[in-house]
Amino acid sequence: MAGEPLLETVAVSRTYGSRSRAVHALSRVSLRLWEGERLGVVGESGSGKSTLARILVALERPDQGEVRFQGRSVLSGRRQDLVSLRKGVQIIFQDPFGSLDPRLRVGQSVAEPLRALRVPGDHSRRVQQLLEAVGLPTGSERLYPHQLSGGQRQRVAIARALAPEPTALIADEAVSALDVSVRAQVLNLIADLVDRLGLSLIFISHDMAVIRHVCTRVLVLYRGEVVEEGPVDQIFEAPQHPYTAALIRSVPVLGGRIQDI
Numbered sequence: 468m469a470g471e472p473l474l475e476t477v478a479v480s481r482t483y484g485s486r487s488r489a490v491h492a493l494s495r496v497s498l499r500l501w502e503g504e505r506l507g508v509v510g511e512s513g514s515g516k517s518t519l520a521r522i523l524v525a526l527e528r529p530d531q532g533e534v535r536f537q538g539r540s541v542l543s544g545r546r547q548d549l550v551s552l553r554k555g556v557q558i559i560f561q562d563p564f565g566s567l568d569p570r571l572r573v574g575q576s577v578a579e580p581l582r583a584l585r586v587p588g589d590h591s592r593r594v595q596q597l598l599e600a601v602g603l604p605t606g607s608e609r610l611y612p613h614q615l616s617g618g619q620r621q622r623v624a625i626a627r628a629l630a631p632e633p634t635a636l637i638a639d640e641a642v643s644a645l646d647v648s649v650r651a652q653v654l655n656l657i658a659d660l661v662d663r664l665g666l667s668l669i670f671i672s673h674d675m676a677v678i679r680h681v682c683t684r685v686l687v688l689y690r691g692e693v694v695e696e697g698p699v700d701q702i703f704e705a706p707q708h709p710y711t712a713a714l715i716r717s718v719p720v721l722g723g724r725i726q727d728i
């Protein structure tokens with residue numbers, strides 16, 4: 468593809484623990500997200516997906532490697548580059564209880580990134596528009612997180628992520644904790660919003676079926692390494708790595724562990 472990726476990691480590594488008990492969470496992982504693309508990152512629990520997500524949004528630094536947003540390193544320490552990443556790339560986590568402050572009303576939570584990034588204008592109007600865009604009823608802005616269902620809380624987290632008008636969204640197991648009945652609704656909401664707003668998406672999941680539903684290209688992580696990468700349909704039809712084949716076979720067992728590799 469022409470030009471430069473919107474967001475990328477180059478040979479990123481991250482190790483946790485001491486030298487004697489080191490966990491290599493990521494080993495030389497290179498990822499490229501192109502503008503307007505929906506990239507899936509798939510792997511079983513512990514394969515390094517969330518570590519990669521945190522590194523992509525600079526919540527965490529890699530031990531080695533580079534992270535670039537719009538061609539600029541976000542590890543250089545230049546404030547302006549970090550600010551543009553903070554505004555331009557938003558993340559939605561698995562557990563909206565963890566990402567929403569229980570003491571803040573929904574409206575305050577959604578407005579918070581606007582305040583933090585000093586976005587000018589009428590925030591309350593913008594909050595109304597955002598809550599409507601994620602399908603929450605009028606008046607939701609006055610409620611607290613504990614008064615909402617899991618699906619509604621995740622809608623609030625999505626509204627909050629969209630508030631600063633990002634160019635890219637990272638969803639880390641964003642529907643995995645939801646009841647099966649609402650999972651598809653929230654999944655479709657994310658896909659619709661990404662479409663409508665022309666966003667780029669990194670969709671992280673242990674579930675190949677979900678990835679196939681949302682993404683065009685997928686990167687397979689196994690024990691912190693990229694073992695396979697390519698168009699979703701191609702990888703579904705002809706997986707090259709036994710781990711990918713096992714992930715695909717495990718598709719009907721939603722949330723199940725892979726035992727046969």
Ligand code: ADP
Pocket residue numbers: 483484490491492510511512513514515516517518519
């Ligand atoms: P995933 O999101 O795919 O389940 P993670 O990125 O959460 O994988 O974890 C990858 C590996 O790194 C796991 O072995 C996990 O236990 C370890 N790990 C992740 N975060 C930390 C941390 N803060 N401290 C120590 N080990 C960690």
Ligand code: MG
Pocket residue numbers: 516517518640
């Ligand atoms: Mg994770």
